[in-house]
Amino acid sequence: MYDLVIVGGGLWGTAASWSAVEHRFGRVLLLERNTFVAGESSAKAGGIVSDFVAHPDDQAWVTESRTLFRQAQEISGDRTMIQENGMLSLCTPVQAEQLATQVQDLQRRNIPVDVWDSRAIGAHWPDLDRVSADMIGIWTPQDWHVNPTAAANAFLTLARVKGLEVRFNYRATTIAIESRRVLVHTSEESIEAARVLVTAGTWTRKLLQTAGIDIPFRPYRTQLASLEFPAGYQLPIVRELSTDMYFVPDGAHNLLVGDGTRLWEHDPDNYETLGDPDFHQDVASGVMRLISKGEYAQLRRSWAGLCGATPDRRPLVGKVADRLYIACGDNGFGIKRGPALGALAAKIAMDAAEAPQLNPHRYPPIDFPLRPGSGGTFDS
Ligand SMILES: Cc1cc2nc3c(=O)[nH]c(=O)nc-3n(C[C@H](O)[C@H](O)[C@H](O)COP(=O)(O)OP(=O)(O)OC[C@H]3O[C@@H](n4cnc5c(N)ncnc54)[C@H](O)[C@@H]3O)c2cc1C
Known part of the structure; x- marks a missing residue:
């Protein structure tokens, strides 16, 4: 049985994986439905990383993400990952x-x-x-353009060195919460975990619904x-x-x-x-x-x-049921905050951090109006 299974290898899931193995959270497995990481929203992004965000939490996450991007760049030696354009x-x-x-x-x-x-x-x-x-x-x-695919690959490499197990071409089809474990049924096999963290980007709501859980997410x-x-x-x-x-x-x-x-x-x-x-x-x-x-x-x-x-344009990061955790709700600016939010999600999933303001159940799973965002500049 795995101590933690992370479902979804975008920027958030690879950063979560690195954090989990860095903090020695036991046996950790990353599942990714594609044959490579960061093939979905993370690969399609503009990659703007800017401090010009209004919310104090976002400011802190951008600062922490910059540190993680830098570490990934230095350790991987990929000089193209960060462009300091301003x-x-x-x-x-x-x-x-x-x-x-x-x-x-x-x-x-x-x-x-x-x-x-x-x-x-x-x-x-x-x-x-x-x-x-x-x-x-x-x-x-001091604002940057970051290549999110390069960053996610660097996080993955660093996590693998520290013992992360990875299965590509594994699509989680349903999640079942049992009394002492969570079962992740995949396109290939069923996997047993003590805890599961879903970082499946815009698929997160659909996947949770298979476990009978709904979240306010569009x-x-x-x-x-x-x-x-x-x-x-x-x-x-x-x-x-x-x-x-x-x-x-x-x-x-x-x-x-x-x-x-x-x-x-x-x-x-x-x-x-x-x-x-x-x-x-x-x-x-x-x-x-x-x-x-x-x-x-x-x-x-x-x-x-x-x-x-999400209804308040803030991320959903935390516990949704016993042993089941999520991190999603980027509201269009999840590259600049992704490494920090992934790391935070891993820590919450292993009881090493709390973020009550991000509680995924703070709103009922209602319909809500979608609003434009300017990358967090006007979010307070
Ligand atoms: C056009 C565009 C431009 C953008 N520009 C910026 C920008 O300049 N700056 C910025 O900060 N943000 C930007 N964003 C937002 C940014 O792309 C996202 O916030 C970020 O990529 C979210 O990362 P993620 O890891 O949550 O999701 P994703 O990158 O989508 O990763 C989710 C992963 O989960 C996997 N997955 C899904 N379901 C399953 C399953 N059932 N089983 C196994 N694996 C599964 C997927 O294959 C995928 O690899 C942009 C987005 C777009 C679309």
């Missing part, structure tokens, strides 16, 4: 006023931040030559496009807060452009994984609105993935 948040004067306390908060935490008018934006980043005259830029130079869809700039460009990570559009540099000639969020519930087993034609239109007009070089950009490809919403 981020420019473009806001209207009204938004800049709303964010003034947050800017002060960053300064109080000794995190570098600058507020620029449109002239300063153009002086620092000449390729942003179509920014309107009244636009304000909030510059956070998957929604969001999109990313990769554009080719034949003559190259020089840009940091850019977010336009009035539209939620963002750019992430991806090498010298490619730019990732999001977000194309579709705020209605999607089935993780049946949703459109390519970008929509109207998203492509929005990307083209959004890029050309800010950058004249955008006129020559070509669409390389586009894709869509799912995020998991």
